[in-house]
Amino acid sequence: MSTHRVPIAPQRVDAPLTQSATFLVLSVTNKPDAIENVRSTLAGVDSLAKNVSIRDLNAQFACTVGIGSDIWDCLTGLPRPSELHPFREIKGAKHTAVSTTGDLLFHIRSERRDICFEFERQLMDQLGDSVSVIDETVGFRYFDVRDLLGFVDGTANPVGLAVPGSVLVAEEDESASGGSYIVVQKYSHDLPGWKDLSTEQQERIIGRTKIDNIELDDAQSGQRSHKTLNTIEDEDGNEHEILRDNMPFGSPGSGEFGTYFIGYTRRLWVIEKMLERMFVGDPPGLHDRILDFSKPLTGTTFFAPSASLLATLGSD
Incomplete structure (x- = not known):
């Protein structure tokens, strides 16, 4: 496997928000040649994406690949990104951010569900018994980018020129340059309980108005929204943004309702700090009431290396 330097081309972590998405989390098996097959498949992901996306160039197809901490070393043979480690369980007084494999x-995302389906079908055909499925969640865009709780989601996302500085690792971390840390969590909602609250109570929990998405003033003390x-601000008062591409999922027939959280960041500690504030509370004991x-049913950390690095994984 080649480790020579190549020009850095990031994956499309900032692809546009779409109508449909699939979140596919896999485990690599111990089958003979599994690692080699996974390497080859990841190296060819760009070609596979082109083969599928050409069926409708207006469908805004994109696929981002993340590699987990436990498999990074043997799969890539490259130095580890400095912050890459397994998702750390965060246990608050009442709620726990669980860690899963x-x-x-x-x-996988596109304006068309069938394009997502076709890409996943061809991908899984190539991976075969080299992998097993841990979780597969199909998400959909809900009205004007709302979650199933009824609020607009992703308002705080960076836009324009602010995106690379928020989500792409800079050159000072050579092993990770051009990549992005990813945290995913699959949340299940208690919609009947949520609907028992008044709109004003819901708005205080979220920190925004429900209909027109206007920010409410921050609480100066006590329970925070x-x-x-x-x-998240650092010691110098600088705010650190992340890029979210959350998607609702669910089935009214089975009573399943939820949000699949996915956050891309240049600095993993930013998302970890967010979760600590949510689950432990700020001040401690006053957890995020949305919980x-x-x-949370899952919690996993990945690193999305540059597309340039992925393309070299199949090389000798």
Whole structure:
């Protein structure tokens, strides 16, 4: 496997928000040649994406590949990104951010569900018994980018020129340059309990108005809103943003309702700090009240290397 330097081309972590997405988390098996087959498949992901996306160039197809901490070393043979480690469980007084396994993440999105389906079908055909599925979640865009709790999601995302500085690792971390850390969590919602709250109570928990998405003033003390707890500043007062591409998922027939959280960041500690503030509380003991109605079922960390690095994985 070649480790020569190549020009850095990031993966499309900042691809546009789409109508449909599939979040596919896989484990690499111990089958003979599994690692080699996975390497070859990842190296050819760009070609596979072109083969599928050409069917409708207006469908805004994109796929981002994330590699987990446990498989990074043997899969890539490259130095580890400085912050890459397994998702750390965060246990608060009432709620816990659970840690779950995952070697590979494929964040597949498109304006068309059938395009996502076709890419995943061809991808899984290539991977074969080299992998097993840990979780597969199909998400959809809900009205004007709302979650199933009824609020606009992703308002705080960086835009334009602010995106690379928020999500792409800089050159000072040579092993990770041009890549992005990813955290995923699958949340299940208690919609009946949430609907028992008044709109005003819901708005205080979220920190925004429900209809027109206007920010409410931050609480100066005591219970903080979800918006406030997810605002992270460093010691110098600089705010650090992340890029979210969350998607609702669910089935009214089975009573399943949820949000698949996916956050891309240049600095993993930013998302970890957000989760600590949510689950432990700020001040400690006053957890994010959205957790009384949203339970995390998974929690996994990945690193999305540059597309240039992925393309070299199949080389000798």
